[in-house]
Amino acid sequence: MLFNSYPFLFCFLPIALIGYQIAAHFHRRAVVIWLALASLGFYAYWKPEFLIVLGASIVFNYAMASLISRRIPNKAPTEWLLTFAIAVDLGALCFYKYLFPTLNFFARHATGHNRWEGVFLPLGISFFTFTQIAYLVDLQEGGFEQHGFADYMLFATFFPHLIAGPILHHAEIMPQFQEQRDYRLRADDLAIGFSWFIMGLFKKVLLADRFSGGADAAFAAPHSLSFAAAWAGSLGYALQLYFDFSGYSDMALGLARMFSIDFPLNFSSPYKATNVIDFWQRWHMTLTRYINMYIYNPVAVRITRWRVAHGLKSSRKAMATPIGFLALIATPTFITLFLAGVWHGAGLQFIIFGLLHAVYLSINHAWRLFRGPKNAPAMASGTLSTRSPSSYIASAGSCLLTFAAVLLAQVFFRAAGVRDAFAFLGGLLGRHSAAAVAVDPAAYHPGRGTLAMLVAGFLIVWCFPNTQQILAKFKPALEVTGADRKPALINFQWRPTAAWGLALGIVLFAAVIKMQDPSSFLYFQF
Amino acid sequence: MPNDRLYSQLTEVFRDVFDDDSIVLTPETTASDIAGWDSVAHVDLIVSIETRMKIKFKTSELGSLHNVGQLAGLIEYKLESTKQPA
Numbered sequence: 001m002l003f004n005s006y007p008f009l010f011c012f013l014p015i016a017l018i019g020y021q022i023a024a025h026f027h028r029r030a031v032v033i034w035l036a037l038a039s040l041g042f043y044a045y046w047k048p049e050f051l052i053v054l055g056a057s058i059v060f061n062y063a064m065a066s067l068i069s070r071r072i073p074n075k076a077p078t079e080w081l082l083t084f085a086i087a088v089d090l091g092a093l094c095f096y097k098y099l100f101p102t103l104n105f106f107a108r109h110a111t112g113h114n115r116w117e118g119v120f121l122p123l124g125i126s127f128f129t130f131t132q133i134a135y136l137v138d139l140q141e142g143g144f145e146q147h148g149f150a151d152y153m154l155f156a157t158f159f160p161h162l163i164a165g166p167i168l169h170h171a172e173i174m175p176q177f178q179e180q181r182d183y184r185l186r187a188d189d190l191a192i193g194f195s196w197f198i199m200g201l202f203k204k205v206l207l208a209d210r211f212s213g214g215a216d217a218a219f220a221a222p223h224s225l226s227f228a229a230a231w232a233g234s235l236g237y238a239l240q241l242y243f244d245f246s247g248y249s250d251m252a253l254g255l256a257r258m259f260s261i262d263f264p265l266n267f268s269s270p271y272k273a274t275n276v277i278d279f280w281q282r283w284h285m286t287l288t289r290y291i292n293m294y295i296y297n298p299v300a301v302r303i304t305r306w307r308v309a310h311g312l313k314s315s316r317k318a319m320a321t322p323i324g325f326l327a328l329i330a331t332p333t334f335i336t337l338f339l340a341g342v343w344h345g346a347g348l349q350f351i352i353f354g355l356l357h358a359v360y361l362s363i364n365h366a367w368r369l370f371r372g373p374k375n376a377p378a379m380a381s382g383t384l385s386t387r388s389p390s391s392y393i394a395s396a397g398s399c400l401l402t403f404a405a406v407l408l409a410q411v412f413f414r415a416a417g418v419r420d421a422f423a424f425l426g427g428l429l430g431r432h433s434a435a436a437v438a439v440d441p442a443a444y445h446p447g448r449g450t451l452a453m454l455v456a457g458f459l460i461v462w463c464f465p466n467t468q469q470i471l472a473k474f475k476p477a478l479e480v481t482g483a484d485r486k487p488a489l490i491n492f493q494w495r496p497t498a499a500w501g502l503a504l505g506i507v508l509f510a511a512v513i514k515m516q517d518p519s520s521f522l523y524f525q526f
Numbered sequence: 527m528p529n530d531r532l533y534s535q536l537t538e539v540f541r542d543v544f545d546d547d548s549i550v551l552t553p554e555t556t557a558s559d560i561a562g563w564d565s566v567a568h569v570d571l572i573v574s575i576e577t578r579m580k581i582k583f584k585t586s587e588l589g590s591l592h593n594v595g596q597l598a599g600l601i602e603y604k605l606e607s608t609k610q611p612a
Binding site for chain 1: 542543545558562564565566567568569570572573574576577583584585586587588589590592
């Protein structure tokens with residue numbers, strides 16, 4: 001079920017809220033069971049048969065968690081159980097996501113066409129697989145006691161995050177489900193949550209979906225793109241992707257807040273980032289956190305420990321040598337970003353996307369290393385609003401350079417294949433002849449309206465506050481990022497006033513009218 | 527403060543890792559307060575603490591720390607549990 005659809009807005013959500021309120025009169029367990037069942041219904045609405053995949057995944061992982069937690073007090077080995085569980089989880093993910101595309105990749109090379117039909121990807125499979133693997137890893141390391149089945153099922157299925165994140169960590173969510181408190185709906189949380197949801201709906205329906213036509217047309221005919229069409233297409237896609245996914249995340253965080261549950265933030269104005277390290281701290285933040293915790297850290301820590309055990313150094317000085325840089329920075333970065341690229345899809349273009357970012361990050365780290373630590377910015381710094389005019393220009397320049405690097409990688413991320421991506425890059429460099437563009441009936445020709453939309457989009461992206469800044473007075477999420485503490489160029493704050501209510505009411509009305517043909521979210525395919 | 531010694535040891539490690547003698551740690555210090563504390567420096571920091579204190583961190587512990595106070599608490603806990611006879 002899509003958040004931006006009539007059945008969700010006018011049927012599912014009201015029932016979920018009313019049922020929650022009724023259950024809250026009984027017991028915490030009733031609330032947990034109601035929300036878990038409602039979430040299963042939410043999932044089943046799309047394709048009931050995939051409820052089996054979701055259900056099997058939850059039962060299997062919970063059973064493995066039980067086996068592991070039973071062996072911990074006896075100090076019995078549990079590593080093999082964890083390895084087995086992760087292998088099964090990743091096996092299922094690979095079956096649905098990679099098997100048929102990979103087979104077809106080889107078939108195309110051998111016979112020139114696809115031989116397999118493929119299977120439908122169960123929505124959200126990578127998201128519910130990731131959250132459950134993290135749960136098992138942390139449990140096996142002995143960090144906590146296993147939770148009851150109902151709590152676990154709700155953690156895995158809670159509908160605001162089930163299909164496209166944010167990728168929750170059990171340590172931040174489980175205590176909220178287990179807290180002994182009054183579970184009835186709260187007027188303030190409902191107001192904040194619903195306002196946040198409408199802001200997300202605005203981004204999705206009134207912004208992202210306005211850019212999709214141009215971006216789709218440009219990427220559908222990458223061989224006949226004029227210079228202007230290529231730039232309009234790629235900039236339009238950058239805005240579509242950002243508004244689509246951050247709009248989805250806003251809706252997810254808003255929905256959770258309606259039930260007085262706080263989620264972690266997923267976006268923090270990523271296009272305002274002034275370097276690529278900063279970009280990844282602000283774009284799909286829960287994925288960055290996840291791969292940092294479960295891929296980058298284990299790899300980097302192992303390499304560093306190995307070096308220390310062999311009498312080698314891990315200091316900045318050591319990193320500044322070619323071997324040190326390769327071992328301590330480039331290797332873990334390339335492994336992590338390669339896997340992040342593969343996660344986004346089966347296809348060489350996703351690997352190139354990941355590796356491009358690995359190159360960017362390595363260059364960024366090298367830059368920090370050779371400029372000296374005192375000049376390096378603190379992790380969460382970097383916005384457009386700095387003091388002196390020269391540093392303002394430097395920040396704006398860094399921001400544009402970062403955005404250009406991101407844009408280049410997004411061409412690979414969006415293109416149907418590597419060839420298409422290179423053809424698109426040719427368009428960006430103005431290398432397609434006017435004659436080639438003229439003869440192709442499918443060629444994309446952006447109009448004046450497109451330019452106006454692009455200007456409006458980037459004005460919002462670069463000058464406006466993000467939704468958590470607009471809601472900052474009301475503690476919208478679990479944590480505030482350093483970047484969000486710095487004000488945007490244009491500032492305004494949400495307040496529970498009639499004026500805000502009216503404004504958001506109009507936005508909701510406009511969004512609902514435009515919603516007649518609900519479009520899916522880009523991140524559903526992952 | 528009972529953990530004065532721990533904080534002074536930690537401060538030494540931090541000053542060494544970030545090559546900055548002006549660092550003063552408080553329990554509220556976070557990554558955004560210290561220049562250069564990114565994912566790469568974090569790993570160096572963690573392994574430097576491991577070597578200095580003769581402890582070992584787990585994967586799940588590395589990502590769950592939000593400030594120096596939590597880091598110090600975790601180290602104290604680890605030092606305590608290694609002291610007790612098995």
